[in-house]
Amino acid sequence: MGQLAAGIAHEVNNPLGVVIMFAHLLLEDLPADDKRREDLQTIVENADRCKKIVSGLLHFARQNKVTPALTDVCELVDEVARLTIVPANVTLEVEHGAPEQAAEVDRDQIAQVLTNLISNALAAMPDGGRLTLRTDGDADSVRIAVADTGVGIPEENRASIFTPFFTTKPVGKGTGLGLAVTYGIVKMHRGQIEVASNANPAKRPTGTTFTVNLPRKSQKG
Ligand SMILES: Nc1ncnc2c1ncn2[C@@H]1O[C@H](COP(=O)(O)OP(=O)(O)OP(=O)(O)O)[C@@H](O)[C@H]1O
Ligand SMILES: [Mg+2]
Numbered sequence: 001m002g003q004l005a006a007g008i009a010h011e012v013n014n015p016l017g018v019v020i021m022f023a024h025l026l027l028e029d030l031p032a033d034d035k036r037r038e039d040l041q042t043i044v045e046n047a048d049r050c051k052k053i054v055s056g057l058l059h060f061a062r063q064n065k066v067t068p069a070l071t072d073v074c075e076l077v078d079e080v081a082r083l084t085i086v087p088a089n090v091t092l093e094v095e096h097g098a099p100e101q102a103a104e105v106d107r108d109q110i111a112q113v114l115t116n117l118i119s120n121a122l123a124a125m126p127d128g129g130r131l132t133l134r135t136d137g138d139a140d141s142v143r144i145a146v147a148d149t150g151v152g153i154p155e156e157n158r159a160s161i162f163t164p165f166f167t168t169k170p171v172g173k174g175t176g177l178g179l180a181v182t183y184g185i186v187k188m189h190r191g192q193i194e195v196a197s198n199a200n201p202a203k204r205p206t207g208t209t210f211t212v213n214l215p216r217k218s219q220k221g
Contacts, residue, residue, distance in 0.1 A: 008057075009054045009055075009057040009058045010058065012050075012054050013051075013054050013055075013058070016047060016050055016051055016054065017051070019043075019047050020044065020047045020048060020051065023040060023043045023044045023047060024044060026040055027040050027041070027044065049172060052175070053175050056175045056177045056181075057177070059177075059181065065188075066105075066106045066109065066185075066188045066189060066218070067106050068104040068105055068106055068189075068218035069104065069105075069106070069107060070102055070103075070104055071102070071103060071104070071105050071107050071110070072100050072101065072102055073101040073102070073103055073105070073110070073135055073137075073142045073144060073214075074096045074098075074099065074100055074101050074135050075100075076107060076110060076111060076114075077094060077096075077114065077133050077135055077144060078094060079111070080111055080114045080115060080118070080133075081094050081133055084115075084118055086122075086131070087122065087128070088128075089125075089127065089128025089129075090122060090125055090128050090129055090130070090131055091129075091130045091131070092131050092132075092133070093130065093131070093132045093133070094132075094133045094134075095132060095133070095134045095135070096134075096135050097134070097135060097136035097137070098135075098136070098137065101135050101136070101137045101142040102142075102216065103137075103141075103142045103214055103215070103216045104216065104217055104218035105189055105214055105218070106185075106189070109185045109188075109189075110144075110185070110189075110214070112181070112182075112185065113182045113185050113186065113212060114133075114144070114146065116178040116179065116181060116182045117146040117182065117210050117212075118131065118133075118146060119178065120178060120179070121146055121147075121148035121150060121208070122148075123150075123169070123174075124148050124150025124151050124152070124208060125148055125149065125150040125151075129148060129149035129150055129207075130147075130148070130149045131146075131147070131148050132145070132146075132147040132148075133145070133146055133147075134147065137216070139216075140215060140216060140217075141191070141213050141214060141215050141216060142213075142214050142216060143211060143212070143213050143214075144211070144212045144214075145209055145210065145211045145212075146209070146210045146212075147207065147208070147209040147210075148207055148208055148209075149205065149206070149207040150206065150207055150208060151199060151206055152197045152198045152199030152200070152206040152207055152208055153195070153197040153199055153208055154199045155199070158195070158197070161179050161195070162179050162180055162182075162183045162193075163176075163180065164176065164177055164180040165177065165180075166179075166180075186212055186214070189214050189215070189218070190215055190219060191212060191213050191214040191215060192212075192213045193210060193211070193212050193213075194210070194211045194213075195208065195209070195210050195211075196208070196209045196211075197209070
């Protein structure tokens with residue numbers, strides 16, 4: 001699956017780049033009041049969207065190498081939190097069980113995991129809420145939790161969320177690769193990812209918590 005995806009994505013990438021470039025050139029040549037501008041704009045937007053999907057696929061297929069380095073996971077979480085654009089109606093909280101959690105992980109990939117989980121959490125809270133990033137650990141592993149007070153994941157979707165291209169977002173919004181990539185990264189670190197969620201407000205307040213467990217020692221160590 002990965003190789004096929006990478007192959008196709010790579011082949012599609014170049015002609016797509018040509019389409020985008022020539023559409024942009026045409027757009028530049030058209031006078032500002034030309035009626036065809038709108039159509040051309042639509043072409044550019046949708047070709048750009050294809051490009052995004054393709055690069056998502058390429059990224060997904062390339063996720064096969066971990067470069068571990070001793071990392072303070074607390075600091076990494078702080079850093080990602082600092083770079084997150086938090087909507088005005090969302091409160092972001094960071095809670096560290098201990099001041100430091102050292103683990104041999106691929107810093108960029110774990111940052112990507114966090115970014116994906118945070119982006120999903122924010123998308124699940126269109127009317128605002130609370131986003132909590134929590135770190136903890138024991139002798140062997142570190143734990144990072146991303147919790148939201150959003151709409152929750154309905155029971156019937158739970159089994160599908162890690163599948164590539166599964167998305168409940170409207171066409172043009174999600175590619176459904178975020179959690180698939182996330183799962184791949186966690187597995188390559190020989191870690192686990194778990195989800196607890198409630199989508200039924202009659203039971204208790206809705207929300208979702210993803211918990212990532214990562215061994216402190218990488219395979220090489
Ligand atoms: N925190 C969450 N709360 C509610 N639903 C979630 C949450 N995280 C994931 N989901 C559900 O899982 C689906 C798959 O998530 P995933 O990140 O793989 O793809 P996506 O967010 O739809 O698209 P992409 O991440 O590629 O932009 C989402 O469409 C959504 O239905
Ligand atoms: Mg996502």
